[in-house]
Amino acid sequence: MTSDNTLTAPLKLRGRSAFHQFAVLSVRWGRVPAGTILFFLAWYLLSLTLPDSRLVSPLRVVDEMLYNFVLSPHLQVFGLGRIGYAGLLIYSVKNVLLGLAVGAAIGLLLGLTSARFRPLRYLVDPITLVLGTVPVLVAAPLFLLWFGVVPYTQVLLVGLYSAVMMTIFSQRAVDNIDPVYELAAATRGANWSTRLRLILLPAVVPEVIGGLRVTLASAWGIETFTEILGAPSGIGQAIKTYTNVNNVAGMLACVGLVAIVAITMDFLLQVTARRISRWAH
Amino acid sequence: MTKLREAALPALQVDELSVAFSRADGSAVQALDGVSLTVEQGEFICVLGRSGHGKTTLLNAIAGLNQPQSGSIQAMGQQISGPGVDRGVIFQRDAVFPWMRVEDNVGFGLRVAGRPRDEQRMVALAQLENVGLSHVAQAWPRELSGGMRARVAVASVFAMDPPILLADEPFGALDYVTRRQLQEVLLTLWQKTRKTIFFVTHDVDEALRLATRIIVVGNGRILVDMPTNLPVPRSDEQIASARGLELRHLLLHNLGLE
């Protein structure tokens, strides 16, 4: 089975001829300025041709983000209390982290053990098959009914999703390990717990962290969406509020902030992955 | 050009060829340094050399797969500027397309050239017959062994009927017996068609068995360029003759082994 690195592997970039040097060099220096500049330029130009009710310029959005960051008069008016984007983001980030941490821990445990212990696998697989295909989102309204408009709902949903995803990813990671390593260890007298600790765990780290990054990206979507549905706080609530008054600048600002936070978290994960498993790169 | 003129052309003319690469850290590697050589039509050249000393780079340059810094390469009198159907290639890595049946793989070159479907089939089946694989014409490559896939690669290249054939360690991944069989197949086809073959290998025995002329590349330069003067085809006894042993010592010495 193809180890699914399609979404976690970096886009392949190789430049050679002089003509490519400009874009490629600037990619290597400033991380990604050429392409990023292009993105914002395109956005800016597009916003000029469209009315403000459809699209506002990136400059305006940045302005929105900064102005409303600590304390936002809008949000106060709309009933979210004395708070700014920062406060809302903290709520969302807390939920995502909590849900991800707990869910991923459970998923990792289940995945790693079921990968090597057949009977458990036969029980776990049908569950992950069902929960993996059905959008966990269908549980969102259900949880809302059961638990109400509390943070618990979001954490549970993110947690459930993370648990299912990480079970699948860690199972796959273990399945992809070349059995020769464990065999070699066994012939040198290592028992199963030693093999687990010294061979299995280090070997799965790159792929597991790859899976974690994918899970994180979707977790943000789930968190934001659930907040839009109904939550005491969170950036999703701001989006919902702005939707009701057709404030495109505000909506873009919120989405932009979520994107920034998600990208940052993903980057941090990537860096951690590189340090923990230097051997893989 | 008249047939007479064409027959007198060298198959390959390499003049002062230099190829350099830049490593990941930016430093430059001079893979080939002012290499010159002439290959006449119908020769079976084997190129030996230690890993990383330039033999594959030389083949890739002739195939048109890399960009030389200086020098020129002419194939049949024409300056080359990239890959072409006049220089068929058998690659080191398995290049049999897994998504095409064996017959379609062999007929691929003809399909690209726009030949009609029945001609593709006919030629493909004939070539498969030549390599002894007509019974698996409709099989998927994944069903074949490594040796069979190597035969498919040979058949595919001969199907395009190029005057020059470049082979980059094509049998390196095969076990000894299979390798001997493939060498037989290639030799037979060469004798029938009298193409010019440029065969890169790291295996001294293989070179001694196949070549009419052996070249040893070292540090980006040609160290040895000798006709083998051995009969075609040759038996193990002939390879172990005085001439054969003399050649072997020369080669091993230039490869740093004696």
Place this chain on the structure above:
Amino acid sequence: MIQTRLNLGKVIGSAVVLCTFIVGWELLSRLITATGSYDEPLVPGWEYLWSNSLLRMADYWPGGLGVGSPMTGDPPTYTAAFLALAKASLVTIARVLAGVVLGVVVGTALGLLVSMSRLASTLVAPTVHIMRMAPFLAMIPLFNLWFGASLFGIILFIAYGVAVIMFIGALNAVGNLPSVYAQRARVSGAGWWQTYQSVILPAILPELRATFMMSLGLAWSLVVAGELLGAQEGLGVIVTYALQFAYTGRVIIIAFLLLIYAAIFFALAEYVSRRVLAWHRE
């Protein structure tokens, strides 16, 4: 020839899970007898789900085809219920289908196009990365604003999500190809169109299949989310109505339906891809 026999362990495992679920749910519904507003139990048992929740789906049938509608005073019937569900299902399924097809075609085509030039992939990479990391679900309100929450709007939304995933997948798949394939195409005299059509595209299908399955899952999430946030028709809309009255049972039934539909989609996709990839070494 090795035939794959039904793995006894898998069958038993699945059976155990299923039974545990069915029995466990019933037990839970007996234990938790609390009710929400409008006297709907919070954890409805199987009997209630069948006789009440399913039946009352007829409420969403506007009438027609000779079947009475509770909206106009007729008593609820199972026929009306099934018709209501069928109609809503068709809308939802149509959205997913259209969105997936559109997204796959556009995403893959663009990915292949960009893969042709290193300069292009360098320039496009950051934009695509941003588009991938910005949560799709958070952008539903934006899409609603831009394109409306109609049939077209949601299809476009699904297509967008699918296209981004397929774009990245196609680009990565091309990059992961052994270079020898493209080299062989070149030395055989193939031009770029022929190379892409007969070499690159078939070669990336195995990796694309994995990406495709992922985008299928995403598409179902997007359609559910999209319909929950303001559509006029479809299964998600029934859920929205049910939410207003805390009809837990109905939400559960829709969840089951979605499960079944998604499973069918995946099974079909598996089957078709297995046929198309008959040549692939598993």
